Amino acid sequence: xxxxxxxxxxxxxxxxxxxxENIPGGSRWRYVWGSTLTFGLVIQFITGIFLWMAYSPSSQxxxxxxxxIQEEMAGGWLLRGLHHWTAQVMxxxxxxxxxxxxxxxxxxxxxxxxxxxxxxxLQLILALSLTGYLLPWDQKGYWATxxxxxxxxxxxxxxxxxxxLVIGGPDYGHHTLTRFFALHAGVLPGLTVALIVGHIYLFRxxxxxxxxxxxxxxxxxxxxxxxxxxxxxxxxxxxxxFFVIRHHGAELAGPADPSEPFSAARxxxxxxxxxQFLKYFPGTTEIWGAIIIPGxxxxxVMLMPFLGKxxxxxxxxxxLLYSIxxxxxxxxxxALKEDNKNPMYLAAVKEAEQNAARVKVLAKAPAGIPLTGAxxxxxDDPLTQGPKLFSKNCASCHRFGGHDxxxxxxxxxQTAADLQGFGSRAWLAGLLNPDKVDSIHYFGGTKFKxxxxxxxxxxxxxxxxxxxxxxxxxxxxxxxxxxxxxxxxELDTNDAADIDEGRKLATGETMRCTECHAFRKADDTAIAxxxxxxxxRAWLTDLIHNPKHERFYGKRNDRMPAFGEDQVLDAKQIGxxxxxxxxxxxxxxxxK
Amino acid sequence: MQxxxxxxxxxxxxxxxxxxxxxxxxxxxxxxxxxxxxVLLDPLRRKSKAGAATRVTSLDxxxxxxxxxxxxxxxxxxxxxxxxxxxxxxxxxxxxxxxVVTALxxxxxxxxxxxxxxxxxxxxxxxxxxxxxxxDGAVSDAKSPSARALDSLEVxxxxxxxxxVKFQNFRAGHAEKIPCT
Numbered sequence: 001x002x003x004x005x006x007x008x009x010x011x012x013x014x015x016x017x018x019x020x021e022n023i024p025g026g027s028r029w030r031y032v033w034g035s036t037l038t039f040g041l042v043i044q045f046i047t048g049i050f051l052w053m054a055y056s057p058s059s060q061x062x063x064x065x066x067x068x069i070q071e072e073m074a075g076g077w078l079l080r081g082l083h084h085w086t087a088q089v090m091x092x093x094x095x096x097x098x099x100x101x102x103x104x105x106x107x108x109x110x111x112x113x114x115x116x117x118x119x120x121x122l123q124l125i126l127a128l129s130l131t132g133y134l135l136p137w138d139q140k141g142y143w144a145t146x147x148x149x150x151x152x153x154x155x156x157x158x159x160x161x162x163x164x165l166v167i168g169g170p171d172y173g174h175h176t177l178t179r180f181f182a183l184h185a186g187v188l189p190g191l192t193v194a195l196i197v198g199h200i201y202l203f204r205x206x207x208x209x210x211x212x213x214x215x216x217x218x219x220x221x222x223x224x225x226x227x228x229x230x231x232x233x234x235x236x237x238x239x240x241x242f243f244v245i246r247h248h249g250a251e252l253a254g255p256a257d258p259s260e261p262f263s264a265a266r267x268x269x270x271x272x273x274x275x276q277f278l279k280y281f282p283g284t285t286e287i288w289g290a291i292i293i294p295g296x297x298x299x300x301v302m303l304m305p306f307l308g309k310x311x312x313x314x315x316x317x318x319x320l321l322y323s324i325x326x327x328x329x330x331x332x333x334x335a336l337k338e339d340n341k342n343p344m345y346l347a348a349v350k351e352a353e354q355n356a357a358r359v360k361v362l363a364k365a366p367a368g369i370p371l372t373g374a375x376x377x378x379x380d381d382p383l384t385q386g387p388k389l390f391s392k393n394c395a396s397c398h399r400f401g402g403h404d405x406x407x408x409x410x411x412x413x414q415t416a417a418d419l420q421g422f423g424s425r426a427w428l429a430g431l432l433n434p435d436k437v438d439s440i441h442y443f444g445g446t447k448f449k450x451x452x453x454x455x456x457x458x459x460x461x462x463x464x465x466x467x468x469x470x471x472x473x474x475x476x477x478x479x480x481x482x483x484x485x486x487x488x489x490e491l492d493t494n495d496a497a498d499i500d501e502g503r504k505l506a507t508g509e510t511m512r513c514t515e516c517h518a519f520r521k522a523d524d525t526a527i528a529x530x531x532x533x534x535x536x537r538a539w540l541t542d543l544i545h546n547p548k549h550e551r552f553y554g555k556r557n558d559r560m561p562a563f564g565e566d567q568v569l570d571a572k573q574i575g576x577x578x579x580x581x582x583x584x585x586x587x588x589x590x591x592k
Numbered sequence: 593m594q595x596x597x598x599x600x601x602x603x604x605x606x607x608x609x610x611x612x613x614x615x616x617x618x619x620x621x622x623x624x625x626x627x628x629x630x631v632l633l634d635p636l637r638r639k640s641k642a643g644a645a646t647r648v649t650s651l652d653x654x655x656x657x658x659x660x661x662x663x664x665x666x667x668x669x670x671x672x673x674x675x676x677x678x679x680x681x682x683x684x685x686x687x688x689x690x691x692v693v694t695a696l697x698x699x700x701x702x703x704x705x706x707x708x709x710x711x712x713x714x715x716x717x718x719x720x721x722x723x724x725x726x727x728d729g730a731v732s733d734a735k736s737p738s739a740r741a742l743d744s745l746e747v748x749x750x751x752x753x754x755x756x757v758k759f760q761n762f763r764a765g766h767a768e769k770i771p772c773t
Contacts, residue, residue: 043624050628061673068673074637075630082627227609230616237620368675 019222021204025214027225030104032232033097034203038196039233040090043240044128045189047083052185055135057177060373062137063255067363067374070249077249084250085243087129089236091270094122095325102304102321105314106209112305114202117195119302124192126270131184133268137177139352142256143265145180146172147275151290172258254355255375263348266339273331276338297324347408358384365586380572386580389573393563394419397445400581415445416560422581423483423535425491428476434462446558452516453528460512471505475513478502483535487583506531518551529553540578544569640773645756648683648695651749656691660684660709660716660727662698665759683745683757684709684716686727695745695757696729702738704764716742739767 006012023031054073056065069076098118101107107115134145153163168175219225244250254260267275274294281289300307300320307313339345355378362377363369370376378384390398390405397416404410418441421427430436431443437457443449464472478499481492492499503520506513513519516528530551533539542549545564548557563569569577579585646667654661662684669678682698700707705720709727716725721737729742746758763770 039620042621046624046628050631053632054634064673069631072673073631073634075627076634079627079631082624223606223609223613226617227606227613230613230620234616234620237623241623363673368670369673371674371676374673 019220019226021207021221022218023208023221023225024210024218026216026219027221027228028211029228029232030100030211031208031225032229033093033100035229036232036236037090037093037097038200039236040086040093041192041196043082043086043237044090047079047086048185048189050079051083055181057135057181058174059137059172059177059256060371062135062177063252064363064369064374066136066138066252067360067369070252071360071364078244081244081247081249082240085240085247087132088243088268089240090125091129093236094125098122099321099325101209102317104209104211105308107305107317108308108314109305111202111206111209114199114206115305116302117199117202119298121192121195121199124188124195128184128188128192129268129270131180131188134180135177135184136252137256138253139256139260139262139355140251140253140265142172142258143262144267147265148267148271151278151286154287154290156287172256252356252360253352254359254378255373257375257378260378262352263344264352266335269332272335273328276331276335351406355384361588362586365588367586380576381585382576382579383585385573385576386585389569389577390419390580393569394577397559413445414440417442417446419581423480423485423540424488425476425480428480429473432457432461432472432476434458448558456512468510471502471510474498474502475506475511476502478506479513479519479531479534482531482533482539483582484537485535485582485584527554527556535582537575537578537582537584540581541571541574544574544577545571640761645746645748645758646680647750648685648755648757651687651693651753651755654685654687654693654755656687656689658686658688658727659711660686660696662709665757667759681759681761682706683759684742685747685755685757693747693749693755694728695747695755697743697745697759697761699743699761699764700738701740701743701762701764701766701769702736707742739765740769743769 002012051069054065054069054076056062066080070080071077101115101118130145130148134141149163149167152166153159155162164170166179168179266272274290277293278286278289301324304317304320308317310316358381359374359378362381363374387400387405387407390400391408395404395410396412397414399410399414399418399420401420402409402418430441434457436442437454438444438449443451443454448454461472477492477495479502480488481495481499481502484492505511506519513531514523514526516526517523517531518526519531521532529543530539541564543552546562547553547560548555548562548565553560561568564571564574644667646665648663648665653663662682664679665681665683666677667680669676669680671678684696684698685693686696687693698706700718700720700723702718702721702723705718707716707718707723707725709715710717714727715732716727716729718724718738723736723738724732725736725738725742726732729744731738731741743760743762745760748756748758750756761772763772
């Protein structure tokens with residue numbers, strides 16, 4: 001049977017040639033790098049093809065399909081993690097392989113062509129990493145790749161056309177993904193395979209370059225070198241698995257959103273040195289840092305085999321290699337150090353992590369991901385958008401727990417109420433507390449500091465008897481119940497009797513609420529904000545829409561803009577602010 | 593070309609290195625394959641969520657003349673990561689002069705093509721392999737490739753006004769009606 005097959009194919013001779021390649025001086029650990037890279041590439045091909053079966057390249061489905069692989073499919077995180085981390089580890093292996101080749105002089109004649117093959121392969125693998133970084137279409141890949149493709153545009157004469165060709169149009173979109181995917185899964189792997197075949201053929205043609213002096217007798221590739229290679233590949237896989245398990249797959253940032261700038265955008269770590277290098281080229285000299293200098297360095301590296309012929313050539317080459325590595329290392333270190341000291345970058349990373357976690361919660365919600373894509377989930381989420389809108393539109397006067405809603409201190413003086421917990425019993429109790437009503441948390445910054453309400457609280461409420469204070473608590477419960485806050489749902493149900501009593505008391509002679517406010521019935525004579533549905537969603541959106549409305553402050557309004565009336569904010573944005581202030585957003589525990 | 597001395601088979605065979613190489617090589621190559629195969633097999637874990645009653649149309653849209661009319665079935669559809677309201681299939685509805693409403697799945701039980709109703713012939717015709725069915729769904733010709741009648745579906749008239757259908761697909765090519773799950 002095997003004889004028959006051998007007669008037709010000659011596989012035994014081939015196998016013999018593969019396995020019994022002579023290794024001058026016998027097997028050595030330093031020869032394993034090429035094999036580990038081949039192994040890495042095999043992992044990438046296998047995992048890549050399986051990922052391909054679940055990946056969908058378009059701007060409404062790329063992130064979503066990657067999310068589905070990572071979070072929903074059985075073992076998807078493991079598959080994606082293997083692909084991601086093998087790519088990372090391969091970059092390190094590329095450097096080690098290159099170092100071994102240069103240190104051992106394996107680039108010298110007659111192996112020039114093979115050295116060039118290797119250098120092209122190195123760039124192909126880096127191109128695979130670059131194209132792969134975009135495919136999840138998350139904020140990180142999107143913005144980082146935008147930077148990379150913007151650099152293309154500075155190429156003289158053809159730059160802009162080149163950029164359009166690469167991204168498939170004037171802007172990022174469906175065709176950016178289809179093109180990057182075709183490059184990543186078709187063109188680049190095809191070229192890589194062709195070059196690897198050539199690389200291994202040439203390597204076999206010239207044989208291994210032994211590390212001089214050769215101390216041991218020659219040996220065949222099989223079994224000792226194969227064993228060393230296998231152990232090295234196993235160590236590579238173990239390293240990859242370590243990272244895969246530690247990160248439960250690979251990171252997936254929030255879905256790409258062109259309307260959400262992402263200050264945390266950085267290229268992957270192996271491009272950080274180039275990223276940092278660009279910072280040193282001011283104005284129009286960018287082309288030097290992005291193209292000319294890296295291009296020159298690469299040219300000199302390509303010429304290493306010829307340089308190596310000079311007496312001092314090998315030493316020069318070694319020096320050059322070490323300088324490039326040290327330089328890249330230094331630039332990478334500087335990039336990381338600068339980022340770690342940059343509070344804006346750190347805040348952006350934190351926000352990115354929050355968004356990534358939040359969008360996964362929303363994607364898992366019963367409503368699922370809409371056809372318009374997952375970016376809409378974050379755009380329509382009060383928890384995500386509320387703080388940002390508050391910080392931009394409200395925090396110049398108001399505060400939220402002392403800050404601007406996003407956790408940042410505000411420089412301007414506070415001139416309006418702190419709205420954290422607005423609508424809750426605690427918030428209202430503070431307003432009706434004689435010691436707090438004219439504090440900066442309530443009316444302190446406004447003209448109402450000396451208004452009727454403040455006077456009533458400071459004079460009348462202060463003199464309340466214990467019995468009246470008990471009645472006030474019920475009124476607070478009743479008015480706060482108008483807000484229908486999710487967080488108070490249970491309290492409101494349990495205290496139904498108190499709330500009923502409070503409603504009656506609010507209109508009574510002691511509490512005197514309805515002397516100025518309307519409460520649960522129309523009142524033309526009311527001069528203060530309507531307490532009917534106070535702090536409910538409808539009340540709050542109407543107030544933000546126009547506080548000058550008779551139902552609220554009317555002519556007495558103190559500086560608050562009519563955000564809706566004046567078209568500063570649209571109804572959706574106002575709704576997001578109101579929902580966020582009222583603590584009304586999707587939480588998995590609230591769902592059935 | 594640099595000539596190497598023809599390497600001889602090693603004099604001393606290293607069984608440990610040979611065995612370990614084969615075992616390690618096998619195991620580490622299996623890891624990406626197994627990881628991929630798990631994801632590849634993921635669809636086997638997923639069950640069809642069809643079978644819930646869906647409002648298809650109103651009774652007024654269906655004259656009591658016994659002539660089948662086609663209606664799309666629009667329902668909440670889960671397509672991998674997306675959840676949306678989308679067509680999940682179509683049905684032929686008939687209302688007899690007595691007022692009885694019946695529903696047939698438009699899909700041919702033979703090989704899954706979309707069956708047309710040809711009014712002139714008062715019969716359903718499958719455009720793929722020429723199966724024909726009577727208006728009530730029964731196979732009309734013994735030579736029809738279809739092994740069973742068009743699949744009837746449960747119908748409910750709610751409130752005397754709305755037609756609700758329990759939409760389901762069944763496996764093609766079998767003589768029995770086996771629901772797809």
